[in-house]
Amino acid sequence: MKKYFICCLIGYLPFLAFSQDEKQTNEGVFVFPDSLKSLIPINKQSLLRDVDVIFNSRMAYNSNFLEGNHTLSAFNVNQLRFEIKGKIHDKVYFRFRNRYTREPIPGNLDNISRSVDMAFIRLDLSPTTNLSIGKVCADWGGYEFDFNPIDILTYNDVIEYADNFLVGVGISHTFADKKNSLSFQVLNSRTKTYEEQYGSSSPPSISASEYPLALVTNWRGSFFKGKLETTYSYSFFNEAKGANMNYFAIGNKFNAKNFVLYYDFQYSDEDLDRKGIVSDIINSQYQYAAQDVLYVENWVMAEYLITPKINLLMTVMNSNHSWKGNPDSNGSSKLSTSYGLISTIQYMPFKDMNIRFYLAYTARKYDYTGYAERTFGVKDYITGLFGIGFVAPLLVL
Template sequence: MASAQEAEVQEEEIIYFEEEEKESKNALANVFKRRHNGYILMQSSFNVNNGPGFAQGSNFSINQLRVQLTGEILPGLEYDVRQRLNSNSVAEEIDNTSLATDWAYLTYTFKNNVFITFGKQWAAYGGYEFDATPTDIYEYSQILNWKEAFLTGVNVGYRWQAQEVNFQVTNAHTESIESFYGELPEDFIAAENPMNYAFNWNGDLLKGLFSTRWSYAVTNEGKEEYTKYLALGTKFNQPKWQITVDYHNSKEDIDRTGFATSIVRDMNDGEHAALRDTHYKSTLAKIDVQPHKGWNLFYQYSHEDVFAHDTSLGENAGWLETANRHYFGVEYQPFEEQPLKLFCTYWSNTEKYNDYFETSQINNNRMMIGFQYKWQFY
């Protein structure tokens, strides 16, 4: 029979091993938390709308709702998945992912700072508006509202100091050419392997005084028919204010952006072949000012022109539309340690059309009061 002293020693050993096991589990949990993260990204607002294009005069809305999972599987091998919770979840024909899947990819980084990304990913286009997290954008410019932002393929990149370059090859679309364009010109011959090729430079110059998001992309849509898209985003950084300028220029043998075709179809009861020889030009300038800790004031102006030289438009070919947009906003982050941001914004839009269209000018505006939040749930 064990003595009282032996029993006490055994009990101490049990307690010791239980505490050791608990510490081991906590250590594993901390390692998991460091290597794997989950986020909910949300933007919600009350909107006061005025002018055509809105479903009703005022409304509450969940503008952005996404879940994101990131982490490191092995040293150098990382994953990133982001899914919209308020979007269409039907799988597309080409890449078998839905529009709700922003991205789902693996990245492996070699010791020489070369990295390879494979899967559905953010298209390697330039511009700071395009590069921003969607919850930080309250209203996209016209050209970006129509751009396919997420495509499936492979990206090879290289980082050194504060610079990064990327070369990306992806599917041209998530769906088939026929589904994407709808009615096509009778003589259009689809490319056998429609692909999008993009070169991107994310730079940091003069110790962060200037930074860049520049890109040039070529998409093979049809036989000898291409889209050539230049996007230049440049930012001037100061401690309490920043100026951003984005420039987009997209020349399209077949209307990849799709806005020009859309407004022409609206004039023809939805019946018109996708336009040829379209051209989009967009310039956006934004200034952000931080007058006090936690506060940000911004003003943004964009000017965009749409051209279509398709022969089917006859004498109306050429300039189709110009959009001028003004954007004012106030943002406030009440808690330094929490990524909660309150905002109030006012957006004004004027669109002018050529004589081909029934309406020569459209004016609309919107006021938004709401919040955005990035909640880390593990």
């Protein structure tokens, strides 16, 4: 039946309309009448064995809090990303993933909807080397970004405010020991043009670059029989003429029998404030995007499998926001720090299906320095999010 479902998905049909003379066998399997024709020729249908269709889903009943006071409770589709991927040739692989919880607005730089996470083909140049072309996931280091988005209830600030999926090309090579790999990507630095991204907030001294490109390199390693894994990266973004971004991400994963510990360090030094966090803080006094800003983050997640069906997770994170280019000689470069704590209990009732029911609470605190409070009128605040729901990459075909 897989071939018929995929035919309909490719044709964007909402359902299969069976003819009236269809019947069901004793085993409970529908037998399709001869009058039902496949949209894909018989000689092509063997390709579908290597194609997967996935609904990456997270849905919950969420309760929101501000300064300890309840503000809203409602059912919410936090994540719904449709994915189809697989091999269409011995050396050609494709992947497409679309996010239905984001507006489908095309970027005027890359000409593809921002709701599309990935749309690329991968060519296997050799058993250890491959080339990817299209809209890809920027190969940043760190495990927070490596996770399927449905598994991260709340992102730390750098990943939350970054353009994570960009159009370009990339090459990856796995070394002979199969424990280390190296990748290199050349990508657009944004999904939008400079004018659309910054608009009237563009500083007068800065203009758009003719080559808004990003270079990303990543090294992944495995040590001590897999007990320690790493994913480290360096990225250089040409944001505008004379305005670049240097981004370092260091991810570490420690594996034990039923326990996994992750630690990420993120460092983003930006000549022009791409994340916009510092610019939002100072906009009461400065109409332009901040120049010479720095974001430094730490992210730790511990995961402990109590029983085969019960999993505990605890995430602790912080992000520091600094304005190194502050023109106030008596001012401070450090403007704010955000903190996050996420505690989660997961229940996994099925051995043969990756669906997890969860109960989680996310607490965030946004702490501004005294200088930022006095100068820009910002105030500290605390948010909370209590959720009960499920998360699953539903492999339907």
